[in-house]
Amino acid sequence: MKPIKILLLGSGGREHALAWKISQSPLCEKLYIAPGNAGTKECGENLNVQVNDFVAIQSVCLREHINLVVVGPEEPLVNGIYDYFQNDAALKHVALIGPSQEAAQLEGSKAYAKAFMQRHGIPTAAYREFDQTNYAEGVTYLQNHPLPIVLKADGLAAGKGVIICQNHVEAMAEFELMIQQSKFGSAGHKVVVEEFLTGIELSVFALTDGESYVLLPEAKDYKRIGEGDKGLNTGGMGAVSPVPFADSVFMEKVRTRIIEPTINGIHAEKLAYKGFVFFGLINVNNEPLVIEYNCRMGDPETEVVIPRLKSDLVELFLAVSQHRLAGKTLEFEQRAASTVVAVSGGYPGSYEKGFEIDGLDILNEDDTIVFHAGTTEEDGKILTNGGRVLAVTSFGDSVHKAAQRSIKIMEFIDFQGIYYRKDIGYEFQ
């Protein structure tokens, strides 16, 4: 096969991990990242183009003769970048990794995802959906709902649209704020009210060509800012892979009850889906249920999943786009991987940017990789440029040992206000 030119969209730790992997492939002639960060610059050429600027992306593809576009974040997918390429005569031949706008509703609309799961008998929490038209019915429904009550804004709300209410007064207030006061803009004009499930969460990732799929290693992320899973929600403070409780019996249930019915459902409904499917799962008494779908990889899960993949990712992307994924098997690193995320002081509240990051030069060790997230390069210095600044991924004999290694490495890295959790993987000692 002839090496190809690839454009990767996004600028987080997920994209640095993808860029790191893509750039190692003999099938990658040239990699561009738009807009990228100070880390992706080491894997290819960063371009000052934003992920939702389809016109600018189109001109990059034509100018640089791009063969394959890999979409990191969900927003361009939900905004229809796949369809934009399909409907443009000059871009039609460019392969794009990601679902169509319709299929991206599996992430972009909670109600769409729930209805899809119902149609295909996929286990998930019981629910009802409400909007302006059945608002009063919704209030009555909430009054009689057992506690806690899960309220979900239907649309994308930057990871903030899910509220778990401990009492009925709070639930009704939030319900009113979303539907009547546009708390999450139009994303919350429809609300999914869900049964609360108790269990441990994990994430499973498939790559599909719309008919066949391959499974990537599973992962568990740590969302809270504080140790012991306390405090405010963040984009993710760390992740581990594999997930020790996801044994072969459990994973077989995941495959037969969730992954296969989902991929078969996508195929049966003729959804155009050539990309990653992220299954947000919960283990309730050893039974897996779906909490959510996402139509892209997770961040920071990518920073542990991709380093564990030994197979050529570009070859896989080509198989996806050419509809020849059937029969493919993947090779994995058997060692565990953990990643620890360093964030700016104040995050997830307000924080300052522009602090110089020290200690990045000592980090070329075999068992550790530093992935940049919110970083930028200015006059040869690497500066903080976001809430989540970087993720240190390490390998080890167990996820706990891998995390300990990342924490040790983290001691050499410094910027003003640096904070990271020292307990990633704590429950798997």
Ligand SMILES: Nc1ncnc2c1ncn2[C@@H]1O[C@H](COP(=O)(O)OP(=O)(O)OP(=O)(O)O)[C@@H](O)[C@H]1O
């Ligand atoms: N039915 C439920 N029962 C218990 N907890 C739930 C339920 N639904 C959601 N949650 C909790 O809320 C979190 C966010 O929910 P969900 O994944 O649906 O939202 P999201 O905003 O799409 O998340 P992400 O930003 O990770 O894509 C879940 O990870 C889980 O911890």
Ligand SMILES: [Mg+2]
């Ligand atoms: Mg989601």
